[in-house]
Amino acid sequence: MAAGETATETAAGLLATQCSRAFFDLVAQGGPIGVTMGRSYLGGIAIRVEFRGVPDSLAKSVYLEPADQVPMDPLDGVRYHHAGFGVPLVAFALPCSDRPICRLYPPEGVFRPVTMWLETPSDTGSHDDTPVLVLQNPVLRPEHVAGTNRYELAEDVSAPTAQLLERTRLKRLAWWGMIGGAEVGKRSGLFLLDDYDPNKTPIIMIHGVAGSPLIWARLSNAIMGDPELHRRYQIWHIVYQSNAPLLVERYRVQHYIDNAWSVLDPDGHAPARQGVVLIGHSMGGVIARLLCAQSTPEVWNAAFTEPMDSLHADATDLVTLKNVFQFKPYPGVDEIIFMAAPQRGSPSAEGLLGRLVGLLAWRHIEEMTGLMRIVAENPKAIQPALQSIFQTGHITSITSLRPDEPVTLADEKLMPAAGVRYDTIAGVLPGVKPPGDGYVPLSSALLPGSTTTLIVHSDHKVPNRPEAIAAVLKILREHDSSHDVVSNATP
Template structure:
């Protein structure tokens, strides 16, 4: 007994302290909140691992080790539990997430499709089941699993496009029979083809990437005309943003049956923003910035910049000078963007990305782009702009029913601003008198030459233009145009035959009537924008029509005095116009159309335009009051939720002298 007592005493002395040193089997450890947040929010899409919610379900059914060793068998077991009524939303989400993970690891497409179906069952359960809570963090993940699963499940063998067609697809537990109506491919007189999954594309060259979070696989489609088209139309190489949606009725019941019937829908994002599912309005997932960047990535507009400057007859290769970002929309104000010298419509990308993604603007305005051969004489290109706009209005609204078309806005950058001004002034005989001492009708030149000169030099304001915005516009010329390099390059420009023939007749038959020295006479846009050019000076002094509101956005480099500043191409004094409704000074270089302060000013002007005319003459669509949010393209977006754009230093607008406002954003 004494030995036993000593043994117990030894145990208490030796072992109890050791046992006490061991922590409790359940407890907590204090860590950074960010660590806990990462554990709670990590999922297969953001971190490549199952979420905490899915791990919980695996643990409840003792399937953790099975999934690690034999994922297909574990998924089959969980599927049987779910379809037999032994589970609900938790199991549906887990099946969606783990099927997607297994598809990634195995490369088997059928598990991507299964993931999409399970996610759909979670998002839109049968009527008898409860729906996910609005604040359930799994809700957005499930939508992304559906979108990504559908995209991957319908990809072509090489993975470059999504194939939209009717057909039967294998599933881990049966088959999926898809119905797709081919007529859905027809849009605005064109057939949509070659659907590229834009979620796979990384965007560069745009400051912000905008997306509309919702349901469906976001795509960018090529468009092929069904028949020959003439006049105003959607840009020929424009990619069309679209969303594919696989609609499944009674998903849980069909999953239990083993053969799932579904309808594949194609929605053009420019037309449809929402769909009805189970009586609810559900937004469609749309990648608005990606489709724009993809359009420009494969566009020939960049090649046209220099070629269009040097070859004045390039219009023959690009016959459609005026094109839209989307088909003509009745009830929306046209915004016509006119680029500058040796430039193209592609240079508006940053501004369009910001404005088109602002629902307040997108639903009340339509963006049109005017492309021209910028080496041609400025007055000749302005004539083409007037002709294109007049023809388009007659084409799309011959009966003049659309009041919004009568309130057009034209925005011109650099030389484009000069073209814009020549749509809102009455030239009278000012321009002609600055060019010639003899009346046109007395000129000894062929009648067809006189007709061209009359169209170029004599014009009235276009009645449907109500607002113009001049951006870095050289109203009194560009000092860069008088430099030796610019004039040397300008000498390489080949002009259209009609211009060459007309100028030739003037120089050979009426040289003495010209105000310019015939021996030094030069034509082309660079010579036309040289300071002191009499025609340009006459245009600068020609008043803008009183019906039209005009705005100036003037770039000035550095932080020195504005009045003696310039943007590297145009001085402030050349860009300044008296009598405009507003003038904004932006501290930037000449290509200020992409500057945040410039874009914000254009946004302000357009919203002001809509506020004025929607209340007076046009029945406008209701729009939200808030501005858009976006994710900066330099950052990796872990989920589909939009985030506030990071712009660096935000433009600070302050009242300046003579009613000017200065944008103090950094260049």
């Protein structure tokens, strides 16, 4: 492989790759294999395993499976990969628990792309001739050097995501979460789809009611499959229990983001804190808008008739109430992409399903328990139109999406702060009256002041549409350019 002749170099690289795959298939016998850094035995053969640029999230022991054996069904058959030197594998590690960052990894485990090959020991003066099985990170280290020759590594960035999606239980848990199921609540938070990089711009994706990060599978795959975008961005997924009123959900999501930053960048100086992009689907889009907005007295006055300072209540309950109703634009965000977001509510929230969910979900909202205590101690401080539902606690994510809900009418006027660019993507189905995607009317999804607006032929699952994905990629590339201009102009 270090030969000076091109034909010899190419043939040697191909032969090394073929032999490496043959060895893997021999020891794996059709299944995954487990390896640990250092000396070990595979199929009775002594081997030394060497990690090169492999992220800390995988620790020192991983399970390996050929990337080409991972089905792409969860990603609609779209696989981003390219040929080259070495064997593309999926490296899987069980969830860790020994570091704070462990709680930012998915409970299913950590799945990352690696490229594998066999080579002879590099230390020619050593008497140890044990073959070396190399596992290299093809994203951070995309080449292997032999002599003066550089070999581009084979890579498959889609297989790890597909493996994660195959193992997750989120699809079933999301519906239970909407009606108060505890399992989604237990695993709520912000999760890293890729390893944290203090110099890469975060894209924080927020799902909607009864949703989960599964709605972002195809979009996430497309971003990670674009080498330039993957070099610039890191994807973070929010998981939240979508049963609570809108302002409570906004408070929860802010809490998850705050917790993530406290782990990833406790000093608050990472370049990644600037230029953050939010992408929200359905109610997640409304949450994204409110995360970038300044609360107003009108929002408080829509629910209460007296100032907060005059209320009599437990101090902890008052702190939660203040955090829910009084907020500022989240720092560092300068781009939002709304996808099928009911910015002015949805008539579907008034339908049979909406009423059924409202009846089931309210008993499982922790924040509402504190609000009910405040209402009990201050009955005259509540707006008459809301007294009955506040006293019983019958207010949920669904009720807060009703177009005539008083607090919703107030908070829908809250717009992203100056300097935050936002784009709107909405869906329309033929024959739907009023025009919309079957859940969100077009009149509710379109937001004045959007930098770009795209209407696609789609049901409510707008993030799955190829046209919508292409539009997001274009927006991200333009965001790259505008952010570079600002960064380069800063002394």
